[in-house]
Amino acid sequence: MHYFEYKNGELYCEEVPVKKIIKEVGTPVYIYSAKTIKRHFKVFRESFSKIDHLICYSVKANSNIAIISLLRQLGSGADIVSAGELKRALKAGIDPKKIVFSGVGKTPEEIELALQTDILMFNVESIEELEILGEIAKRLGKRAPFALRVNPDVDPQTHPYISTGLKKSKFGIPEEFVIEAYKNAKKNPYLNPIGVDAHIGSQITSISPFVDALFRLKKIWEELTGLGFELKYLDLGGGLGIVYENEEPPLPQEYADAIIKEGKDLKATIILEPGRVIVGNAGILVTKVLYTKENILKKFVIVDAGMNDLIRPAFYQAYHKIVPVEEKNTEYEVIDVVGPICESSDFFAKKRKLPKMKSGEYLAIMSAGAYGFVMSSNYNSRPRAPEILVDGDTYYVIRRRETIEDLLALETIPAKYL
Numbered sequence: 001m002h003y004f005e006y007k008n009g010e011l012y013c014e015e016v017p018v019k020k021i022i023k024e025v026g027t028p029v030y031i032y033s034a035k036t037i038k039r040h041f042k043v044f045r046e047s048f049s050k051i052d053h054l055i056c057y058s059v060k061a062n063s064n065i066a067i068i069s070l071l072r073q074l075g076s077g078a079d080i081v082s083a084g085e086l087k088r089a090l091k092a093g094i095d096p097k098k099i100v101f102s103g104v105g106k107t108p109e110e111i112e113l114a115l116q117t118d119i120l121m122f123n124v125e126s127i128e129e130l131e132i133l134g135e136i137a138k139r140l141g142k143r144a145p146f147a148l149r150v151n152p153d154v155d156p157q158t159h160p161y162i163s164t165g166l167k168k169s170k171f172g173i174p175e176e177f178v179i180e181a182y183k184n185a186k187k188n189p190y191l192n193p194i195g196v197d198a199h200i201g202s203q204i205t206s207i208s209p210f211v212d213a214l215f216r217l218k219k220i221w222e223e224l225t226g227l228g229f230e231l232k233y234l235d236l237g238g239g240l241g242i243v244y245e246n247e248e249p250p251l252p253q254e255y256a257d258a259i260i261k262e263g264k265d266l267k268a269t270i271i272l273e274p275g276r277v278i279v280g281n282a283g284i285l286v287t288k289v290l291y292t293k294e295n296i297l298k299k300f301v302i303v304d305a306g307m308n309d310l311i312r313p314a315f316y317q318a319y320h321k322i323v324p325v326e327e328k329n330t331e332y333e334v335i336d337v338v339g340p341i342c343e344s345s346d347f348f349a350k351k352r353k354l355p356k357m358k359s360g361e362y363l364a365i366m367s368a369g370a371y372g373f374v375m376s377s378n379y380n381s382r383p384r385a386p387e388i389l390v391d392g393d394t395y396y397v398i399r400r401r402e403t404i405e406d407l408l409a410l411e412t413i414p415a416k417y418l
C-alpha cells in the first residue's frame with residue numbers, strides 16, 4: 001500500500017508529479033511519501049492497541065531526521081544501533097525513555113553516551129558487553145537498564161544476510177547461557193535487568209517464526225520471573241516483510257493478533273521494532289536513462305543511479321519493481337537495468353520486461369524507502385542523491401544532494417606529497 005500512482009499518464013507521489021521534483025533537484029533522487037509512512041505507522045500501531053506496547057521504529061531502515069521526527073509526532077520511539085543513530089533520534093525529538101539500543105558491537109563511548117542520555121533499555125548481545133555495561137554504569141554512578149538479546153535459534157526463512165536468530169548467527173546470546181547471565185547480572189547493583197529481547201531477521205513473510213521466537217522468550221520470561229526478577233519489557237524486534245514483487249506477508253493485524261494471543265498473559269509491555277514495514281514501500285529512487293545498448297545476448301538500459309545509491313539488488317539479489325515515470329504504450333522488451341559503476345554487480349534488474357526506453361527518459365525504482373539511501377556510499381566518487389519528502393501537494397528537500405566538494409572536503413594531502 002502506497003501513494004505512488006499514475007495520474008494522466010505520469011507518476012505522482014501523492015499530489016506532486018515526480019517530474020516536477022526531477023526538474024528542480026535532478027536525478028538520481030529518493031522520494032518519500034509522508035502519507036504512506038503515516039498510514040503504515042498508524043495501521044501498525046492500531047493493530048497492537050489491545051495490548052500494552054511500545055513501538056520503537058528501527059532507525060537504520062531510514063534514518064533521515066525528518067522521517068524520524070514525523071514518526072515521533074505519531075508517538076514512535078526508536079530502536080538504534082549506534083551513537084550516530086542515537087543523536088539522530090534525539091535531534092528528531094524522540095523521548096530517551098522510548099529509545100532501545102541494539103547491536104553486537106557497541107563501543108564503550110557509545111554505551112557511555114547512551115547511559116548519560118538515560119535511554120529506556122540496552123539490548124545486550126554478549127556476556128562481555130554486559131560486563132562492560134556494568135563497569136561503565138558504575139563509573140557514571142548509574143543503573144543500566146538492560147535486556148539480553150536472546151538468540152532463539154529460529155529460522156525466519158528469509159535471505160541469509162538478513163537472518164539473525166539462527167544458532168550460527170553473530171547476534172544475541174545463546175539461549176542456554178541466558179538465565180545464568182541474568183543471575184550474574186543481579187549481583188551487580190549497577191545493572192538493572194528489565195526485559196528480554198530477540199530480533200530474528202528481516203523481510204519475514206510468515207507468522208510462525210515470530211510466534212516461535214515469542215514462545216522461546218516467554219519461557220525465559222517465566223523462568224526469570226519465577227526466580228524473582230521484576231521484568232517489564234518483552235522486546236520482539238522487527239522483521240515484518242513487505243511486498244516487493246509477489247510476496248504475501250502477513251497483514252500487521254494478523255502479525256499483531258498472533259503476538260497478542262501468545263503474549264497477553266505476560267504482565268509485559270511488548271516492544272516492537274518495525275523498520276521496513278513502515279518505510280519500505282513509502283520511498284522510490286528515480287533515475288534517468290543515460291544510454292541504451294545491446295549485444296548479441298542482451299539489451300541494456302544504463303541509468304544514472306548506481307549500486308552506490310541502492311545496493312539491495314547487488315547485495316541481496318533483491319527484486320525491485322521498476323516503472324517508467326511517464327506511462328508508455330511502446331512495445332515491451334526484455335532488458336537489464338544497470339548503473340554506471342565499474343562493477344558487474346551494479347544492476348537494478350536483470351531480464352526485466354519493460355516498455356522500450358529511450359535516453360533522457362525516467363524510471364522509478366519502487367519500494368526503495370528502507371535500506372536504500374541509508375546503505376548508499378560514495379563509491380566511484382559519486383555524490384549521494386538527495387532525499388525528498390512529499391506531503392500532500394508540497395515537497396521538502398530533507399537532504400540536499402552532496403557535491404563533489406563535499407566529498408573532497410574531508411581529505412588532505414600531507415605536505416611531503418605535495
Ligand SMILES: *Cc1c(COP(=O)(O)O)cnc(C)c1O
Nearest residue numbers: 058102199202238239273275276
Ligand atoms: C534491523 C533491525 C530491526 C528492523 O528490522 P526490519 O526488518 O526493518 O523491521 C529491528 N531490530 C533490530 C535489532 C534490527 O537490527
